[in-house]
Amino acid sequence: MKFTWFNLMPWPYLPDDFREKNRSVWVDIPNTLYEPRKGHFVYHEYMDQLEYADALGFDGIGVNEHHQNGYGLMPSPNIIAAGLCRRTSRAALCVIGNSIALYNPPIRVAEEFAMLDVLSGGRLVAGFPVGTSMDTNFCYGQIPALTRDKYREAHELIMRAWAADEPFAFDGKYNQLRWVNCWPKPVQKPHPPIYIPGGGSIETWDFCLDHDYNYSYLSFFGYLRAKSLMDGYWDRVAKRGKDLSPYRAAFAQIICVADTDREAEKLYAEHCLYFFNRCLHVFPPFADPPGYRTINTIKYGALSQLTFEARKIFEHLTWKQLVDERFIIAGSPETVRQQLEEGIKGLRVGHLFCLFHNGNMPDWKTRHSSKLFAEKVMPHLRDLWPEWKHDERWWIHPMDDRLRPEETRPGAEKPR
Amino acid sequence: MKARVIETRRGARCRVLEGGSGAPLVFWHGAGGLFDDNPFLDQLARRYHVFAPELPGYGESTGEDLLEDMLDFTLHGWDVIAALGLRQPHLVGHSMGGMIAAEMACIAPGDLAKLALVAAAGLWIDEHPLPDIFSMLPFELANALFHDPQKGMALLTAGMDFSDMEALKTFYIANSRRLAMAGKILFPVPNRRVSKRLYRLTAPTMVLWGENDRMIPPVYATRWAELIPQAKVVRIADAGHMLPYEQPEAFVASLTDFLH
Numbered sequence: 001m002k003f004t005w006f007n008l009m010p011w012p013y014l015p016d017d018f019r020e021k022n023r024s025v026w027v028d029i030p031n032t033l034y035e036p037r038k039g040h041f042v043y044h045e046y047m048d049q050l051e052y053a054d055a056l057g058f059d060g061i062g063v064n065e066h067h068q069n070g071y072g073l074m075p076s077p078n079i080i081a082a083g084l085c086r087r088t089s090r091a092a093l094c095v096i097g098n099s100i101a102l103y104n105p106p107i108r109v110a111e112e113f114a115m116l117d118v119l120s121g122g123r124l125v126a127g128f129p130v131g132t133s134m135d136t137n138f139c140y141g142q143i144p145a146l147t148r149d150k151y152r153e154a155h156e157l158i159m160r161a162w163a164a165d166e167p168f169a170f171d172g173k174y175n176q177l178r179w180v181n182c183w184p185k186p187v188q189k190p191h192p193p194i195y196i197p198g199g200g201s202i203e204t205w206d207f208c209l210d211h212d213y214n215y216s217y218l219s220f221f222g223y224l225r226a227k228s229l230m231d232g233y234w235d236r237v238a239k240r241g242k243d244l245s246p247y248r249a250a251f252a253q254i255i256c257v258a259d260t261d262r263e264a265e266k267l268y269a270e271h272c273l274y275f276f277n278r279c280l281h282v283f284p285p286f287a288d289p290p291g292y293r294t295i296n297t298i299k300y301g302a303l304s305q306l307t308f309e310a311r312k313i314f315e316h317l318t319w320k321q322l323v324d325e326r327f328i329i330a331g332s333p334e335t336v337r338q339q340l341e342e343g344i345k346g347l348r349v350g351h352l353f354c355l356f357h358n359g360n361m362p363d364w365k366t367r368h369s370s371k372l373f374a375e376k377v378m379p380h381l382r383d384l385w386p387e388w389k390h391d392e393r394w395w396i397h398p399m400d401d402r403l404r405p406e407e408t409r410p411g412a413e414k415p416r
Numbered sequence: 417m418k419a420r421v422i423e424t425r426r427g428a429r430c431r432v433l434e435g436g437s438g439a440p441l442v443f444w445h446g447a448g449g450l451f452d453d454n455p456f457l458d459q460l461a462r463r464y465h466v467f468a469p470e471l472p473g474y475g476e477s478t479g480e481d482l483l484e485d486m487l488d489f490t491l492h493g494w495d496v497i498a499a500l501g502l503r504q505p506h507l508v509g510h511s512m513g514g515m516i517a518a519e520m521a522c523i524a525p526g527d528l529a530k531l532a533l534v535a536a537a538g539l540w541i542d543e544h545p546l547p548d549i550f551s552m553l554p555f556e557l558a559n560a561l562f563h564d565p566q567k568g569m570a571l572l573t574a575g576m577d578f579s580d581m582e583a584l585k586t587f588y589i590a591n592s593r594r595l596a597m598a599g600k601i602l603f604p605v606p607n608r609r610v611s612k613r614l615y616r617l618t619a620p621t622m623v624l625w626g627e628n629d630r631m632i633p634p635v636y637a638t639r640w641a642e643l644i645p646q647a648k649v650v651r652i653a654d655a656g657h658m659l660p661y662e663q664p665e666a667f668v669a670s671l672t673d674f675l676h
Contacts (some may be wrong), residue, residue, distance in 0.1 A: 025549075141603075143599050145597065145599050146600065285550070289550045290595030
């Protein structure tokens with residue numbers, strides 16, 4: 001198993017009556033709620049935590065891209081990742097990812113990801129999400145019905161740019177470039193591992209399988225609710241005649257570890273409820289503009305996580321519900337280990353994106369939970385897939401002689 | 417009105433409602449499409465040979481992947497008219513259909529008789545931003561579309577049984593198909609720059625508006641008239657954005673008065 005410590009970077013100062021006073025945490029959230037001077041400390045605290053996770057032995061540290069979003073402070077995850085490159089040297093840098101249909105031209109992603117891969121000595125995991133409708137359509141103005149087509153073209157351009165050793169012309173529908181010539185190019189060959197975060201569009205499965213990319217189901221609703229969707233994915237993998245390596249798939253899970261189950265509630269309940277009640281308060285129409293999902297996906301019944309039904313659940317959510325229905329995995333190291341093992345095996349995932357910082361959780365609690373996990377849970381879950389132990393197809397291949405943080409600091413002695 | 421299916425040279429298959437006799441008149445529907453009952457079309461058919469084509473993605477019409485941008489929609493309009501074998505028809509466009517009709521009239525100004533823009537989309541005034549139809553709840557939609565939202569809601573749902581999950585799903589899928597298509601020319605801001613092409617218009621033009629239009633407020637009628645100096649502007653009382661449905665008699669009377 002590979003464990004990635006992920007931080008969504010929520011704004012921790014949403015008021016208690018946020019839900020009552022505002023219709024959405026995303027797209028049209030009042031930006032007067034953001035305070036730059038507090039934001040300074042928030043960014044550094046979150047980046048410190050990601051660096052701490054590297055020190056704790058997590059396999060990866062993860063960031064993602066959101067826009068106009070109260071629970072995501074990273075319109076540009078690449079800026080955060082660049083900072084992390086310099087202060088870590090071991091963990092994979094999982095940027096999950098850049099919404100490639102939004103970059104104009106998308107060659108920008110090929111360039112910035114290559115920069116990150118070079119800076120980090122080949123530690124980049126490159127995520128290519130289609131992007132949520134909130135980000136892609138409502139914040140960044142892409143036409144819903146054409147978003148997937150534009151995404152496909154952006155993907156083609158980036159992959160060709162990374163592969164080509166000579167300049168080429170690209171005559172796309174959305175991008176026309178006479179001279180495509182990616183400079184710099186990534187360290188990892190033929191390219192960094194590619195992860196496709198999917199919310200539940202069935203088209204994404206085939207896309208992943210066509211290219212042998214990792215399919216990452218990023219849900220906030222736990223492994224029980226993810227089961228039918230992941231079963232659908234694995235059915236598709238089998239039908240396509242691909243091997244069933246669990247490393248083809250990743251899942252995101254909120255995790256809270258304490259000394260006892262009781263202690264977990266005491267320490268983490270208010271922060272998890274902050275996340276579910278305030279951070280996921282999204283105006284439903286923003287989650288599902290006509291055209292964003294294909295008719296096939298609608299017919300398949302894979303509804304958006306943020307539809308009316310989901311919204312209703314959050315209105316009176318309790319800690320007990322969160323835990324009992326496995327939205328979150330919380331409790332003593334033994335409880336967390338048991339439930340995670342069940343979840344990992346049930347979903348057949350080789351990669352777990354672990355969410356330890358939730359809502360407005362203070363730094364010390366985040367570290368406490370992460371440390372307990374790293375020391376008392378992670379070691380017991382390492383070998384859940386013994387028959388795929390040496391499958392490194394979906395992981396980084398860094399340079400052996402890459403620079404370490406102590407060597408990259410100002411004034412450090414240069415290796416000869 | 418009878419329905420038939422035509423195929424354009426591009427390959428789109430479109431259902432067309434047809435009725436009446438007289439000078440040819442083509443009605444272009446708005447983003448919501450035609451309703452099951454369209455009394456104003458029946459009334460127009462008493463004096464004109466009325467055609468009401470449904471765009472790809474609407475009802476039984478297919479070929480939505482063939483249309484991607486404003487030029488595609490515009491040429492599709494003329495392709496339909498060619499497939500119907502019409503010469504010099506009147507073009508009447510409502511809302512998004514008005515946007516398409518205006519573009520058609522700009523690209524081939526000599527090929528139509530008269531142009532009627534009914535609560536037409538296609539312009540944008542910064543001081544009067546339009547509501548975002550792509551992020552509206554159902555009850556908000558009725559309120560924005562109709563002078564009388566309660567009656568409007570009944571028209572929108574057309575006797576649908578909301579407790580029937582299958583019916584609801586069918587409606588939801590149909591609505592997604594329609595608005596996905598509309599989004600190609602209306603999302604995120606319904607302005608594909610027809611304003612810079614309107615100088616080409618030569619056909620007599622009427623701008624027809626509901627006085628209580630909350631979707632595209634009447635100030636937009638004024639802007640169309642500024643951009644089309646020869647246009648005649650008519651405002652209809654007790655009507656919102658869906659004026660052909662809300663005030664069919666007044667709508668048809670104003671239209672026939674202009675077209676005759």
